[in-house]
Amino acid sequence: MENVIEIQNLRKNYDDFTLKDVSFSLPEGYVMGLIGPNGAGKTTIIKLIMNLIMKNGGGIKIFGKNHTEHEVEIKSRIGFVYDTPNYYEHLNLKQIKNIIAPFYSNWDEPVFVSLVDKFDLPLKKIIRKFSRGMVMKAAIAIALSHHADLIIMDEPTSGLDPVFRRELLDLLYELLQNEKKSILFSTHITSDLERIADYITLILDGKIIFSRSKDEIFENYAIVKGGNELLNEETKKYLKGIRTGEFGFESLTDNLSEVKKKFGPDIVIDRASLEDIMYYSNLRNNHA
Amino acid sequence: MKIIIANSSPDPIYEQVGKQIKSQIISGDLDEGDALPSIRTLAKELQISVITTKRAYEELEKEGFIDTVGGKGCFVAMQNKEFLKEKKMKTVEEKLSEAVKDAKKLGVNMKDLKEMLSILYNEEE
Known part of the structure; x- marks a missing residue:
């Protein structure tokens, strides 16, 4: 299987933030969710992929090709939604479309018209008068209107209500009926990903914590709860981030089968959501 | 489906x-x-x-x-009829053993259990 995105030891240095040797890949035909708290580096990774900023090290291949050498060709095959789309505010959607469409040889006007209709977007209202949700919808409509093979979205669902988020998922599922289409999207609203994502990449403080299939994650990660007396140096090794309270502790493990052996029957095991995983992995008393 | x-x-x-x-x-x-x-x-x-x-x-x-x-x-796939029957028998077996477990917990003896089973079996006819 071909990888549509292949990132190797990617590095970006800022004064106050470093993206540290990030590597992951996305096979063709699948969906990857990039999760992490604000400021973890999600947008930096996406900007590097889109060649909007320069990297300090490492390599990026998109569709198997170097992303800077084949930038034009690659970008024409990507549908991109930026977290804060900045369109000319005094133009209306129709004018914006007229500027953007010629850049894509595969631009499909009927698809665009039907999406605009579906999203209830006004064509003649200037962008400045759009709500954040409407701007996002406009960006999504444009990204989905040129038969892109890879959809990259940075926080596409922030500012959107749950009803539209579900509609967007439906659209993405529709797109995925074609096994040549792949999707990468970053979000901190992880419930969107619990459904559709095949792979999850968790990034914290510029570092990849894991990048693996969602099913594998849910098989190995779990919430562990129990009495504080169960916590000791040995058992703590299996926990990632511990919240202790007067009445007991709550924690996360990435090794469910070992935890069952080490802690015995006196614990409660709960399914961990992606949000739980993100939260506990980010706790400061992390021993991992 | x-x-x-x-x-x-x-x-x-x-x-x-x-x-x-x-x-x-x-x-x-x-x-x-x-x-x-x-x-x-x-x-x-x-x-x-x-x-x-x-x-x-x-x-x-x-x-x-x-x-x-x-x-x-x-x-x-083409199903092996014997194999399917075996599978179905296995679920019957599982359910029965569950019933036996519960019966034992309640102290129901073999004779009463068999009686219960034959009543239920005949009711279904």
Whole structure:
């Protein structure tokens, strides 16, 4: 299987933030969710992929090709939604479309018209008068209107209500009926990903914590709860981030089968959501 | 075909999907040669990931319940009737042993249990 995105030891240095040797890949035909708290580096990774900023090290291949050498060709095959789309505010959607469409040889006007209709977007209202949700919808409509093979979205669902988020998922599922289409999207609203994502990449403080299939994650990660007396140096090794309270502790493990052996029957095991995983992995008393 | 996913269930989703398709093959609701929805259609319909659906189908194929025909999709495999019967017998056995366990907990003896069983059996006739 071909990888549509292949990132190797990617590095970006800022004064106050470093993206540290990030590597992951996305096979063709699948969906990857990039999760992490604000400021973890999600947008930096996406900007590097889109060649909007320069990297300090490492390599990026998109569709198997170097992303800077084949930038034009690659970008024409990507549908991109930026977290804060900045369109000319005094133009209306129709004018914006007229500027953007010629850049894509595969631009499909009927698809665009039907999406605009579906999203209830006004064509003649200037962008400045759009709500954040409407701007996002406009960006999504444009990204989905040129038969892109890879959809990259940075926080596409922030500012959107749950009803539209579900509609967007439906659209993405529709797109995925074609096994040549792949999707990468970053979000901190992880419930969107619990459904559709095949792979999850968790990034914290510029570092990849894991990048693996969602099913594998849910098989190995779990919430562990129990009495504080169960916590000791040995058992703590299996926990990632511990919240202790007067009445007991709550924690996360990435090794469910070992935890069952080490802690015995006196614990409660709960399914961990992606949000739980993100939260506990980010706790400061992390021993991992 | 009917598949219902319970997010609250501790069983992984691929297992839930597999189990339900399997039980419909065993019960005869799905017949030999019936076409199953494509992996991507099923993922969309159930709003689960493609990998999860793929895994469910792969497990079913390994167990001999379905066949994948390249380029055409997945079909319910030719079923060995004896094998199916054995599978069904196994579920009967499982349910009975559960009943026996409960009976033992309550101190019901073998004779009373057998009597109960024969009454129930005859009622069903």
